[in-house]
Amino acid sequence: MTKIDQVEIAQIDIAPKVRRTDAIQSFVTQETVLVTLRCDDGSAGTGYTYTIGTGGSSIVALLRDHLAPRLIGRDPQSYEAIWRDLFFHTHATAVGAITSLALAAIDTALWDRNCRAASLPLWRMAGGAKSRVPLYTTEGGWLHLEPGDLVEQTLAAKAEGFLGAKVKVGKPHVAQDMARLSAVRDAVGADFELMVDANQSMSLSEAIRRARQYAELDLAWFEEPMPAEHVAAHAQLLASTSVPIAVGESMYHLSQFGEYMRQDACSIVQADVARVGGITPWLKIAHLAEAHNLAMCPHFLMELHVSLCAAVPNSRWVEYIPQLDDLTTSRLRIENGHALAPETPGIGIEWDADQLKARRKFDPIVI
Known part of the structure; x- marks a missing residue:
C-alpha cells in the first residue's frame, strides 16, 4: 500500500x-x-x-x-x-x-x-459529464465603477466572447442599482446574461423590494442577497420573486446546503470548493443539488472549478476571475464563450x- x-x-x-x-x-x-x-x-x-x-x-x-x-x-x-x-x-x-x-x-x-x-484529469476521474462549461465574467462588475465604466467593461466582455457578466449591487438606494443595471442591460441587449450579487448586505424587506425592481431586467440570478445563516428568509424571498436566488459561497458544509434545499430557499447552488472543505464534499453537494433539480454555478477559483463543473451534469456556469496566472504555467482555455476542461492528469493546475x-x-x- x-x-x-x-x-x-x-x-x-x-x-x-x-x-x-x-x-x-x-x-x-x-x-x-x-x-x-x-x-x-x-x-x-x-x-x-x-x-x-x-x-x-x-x-x-x-x-x-x-x-x-x-x-x-x-x-x-x-x-x-x-x-x-x-x-x-x-x-x-x-x-x-x-x-x-x-x-x-x-x-x-x-x-x-x-x-x-x-x-487522468480531475474532470474525468470525478465523473466526466462534459468537456466544456459556459463562462461568465465578474472582473468588470465591481461596485465602485460608475455606470459608464460598467457599460464599457461589460460590452468589452461581450465582445471578447463571454456569455454573461456579473454586476455588484447594494448601493445605498435601489434607484442607484437600477440606473447601473439598466444602463448595462440596454447596452448589451436581451441575449446576454446578467447576474447581480449583493454579498449578503441586505435585510429581507430590502431584498424583496430590490428583487421586484430587478425582475424587469430578466436577470440570471440575484446572488447572496442576505447573510447565509438566514435560510428561512431566503425561502421567503424566493417565494416572493421570479428572479432566481443564488447562494453558497459563504457556506461551509454539506448539511448547510441540504437545509437550503429542504426549505426551497435557493434556485442556484454556488459551492466554493475551498470553503466547503475540498473536492470530496463539493461533489456531494453537486449531486445533492442535482437530486433537487438545481444548477451548480460555483464561486471563484475558476482554475479548479472548470474541472469540477465538467465532472457533473448539473453545472451551468464557470465564473471568470483570473487570479493564479502569476503562480502557474497552465491557463484556463476558452473557446466560443466556454471554459474547456483540462486534459492533463491532476486537478488541472500546473504550478x-x-x-x-x-x-x-x-x-x-x-x-
Whole structure:
C-alpha cells in the first residue's frame, strides 16, 4: 500500500489584478496556502486554499499543528476516510471557515496525487459529464465603477466572447442599482446574461423590494442577497420573486446546503470548493443539488472549478476571475464563450516552481 510520508505547507500572497469592491468589503489580497503531499512510491500532489485578506496564518497553523501530522502513513487513495478523520479531529472548530479551508488544501492535494497516479484529469476521474462549461465574467462588475465604466467593461466582455457578466449591487438606494443595471442591460441587449450579487448586505424587506425592481431586467440570478445563516428568509424571498436566488459561497458544509434545499430557499447552488472543505464534499453537494433539480454555478477559483463543473451534469456556469496566472504555467482555455476542461492528469493546475519559491511568505514547513 502506498503511504504518505511527507507533507509540505507554504503560503503565497497575491494582489488582485484589478480593484475589487462589493457592498461589504474589498478584495485586499489572496492568501494562497498550498499543501504538497509526497508518497513513498515517489508520487506527489499539490492542493491549495485561499482567503481574501485575513486568516491565512490561522489556516497554516491548523495544518501544521493538527492536520498534517495525521496524514503521515495514510493511504492517499482513502480520501473519504481521511476527510472524515480530519473533520472529526477538529470537530470543536467545525463547521467553520478556517477548518473547511484547511481541509480543502489537503483534499485537493489528495485528488491531485490520485489523478496523476491514475493518469487522468480531475474532470474525468470525478465523473466526466462534459468537456466544456459556459463562462461568465465578474472582473468588470465591481461596485465602485460608475455606470459608464460598467457599460464599457461589460460590452468589452461581450465582445471578447463571454456569455454573461456579473454586476455588484447594494448601493445605498435601489434607484442607484437600477440606473447601473439598466444602463448595462440596454447596452448589451436581451441575449446576454446578467447576474447581480449583493454579498449578503441586505435585510429581507430590502431584498424583496430590490428583487421586484430587478425582475424587469430578466436577470440570471440575484446572488447572496442576505447573510447565509438566514435560510428561512431566503425561502421567503424566493417565494416572493421570479428572479432566481443564488447562494453558497459563504457556506461551509454539506448539511448547510441540504437545509437550503429542504426549505426551497435557493434556485442556484454556488459551492466554493475551498470553503466547503475540498473536492470530496463539493461533489456531494453537486449531486445533492442535482437530486433537487438545481444548477451548480460555483464561486471563484475558476482554475479548479472548470474541472469540477465538467465532472457533473448539473453545472451551468464557470465564473471568470483570473487570479493564479502569476503562480502557474497552465491557463484556463476558452473557446466560443466556454471554459474547456483540462486534459492533463491532476486537478488541472500546473504550478510555477520558480514563482512559488520567489513569492513564498516563509520557508516551507515540512512535516
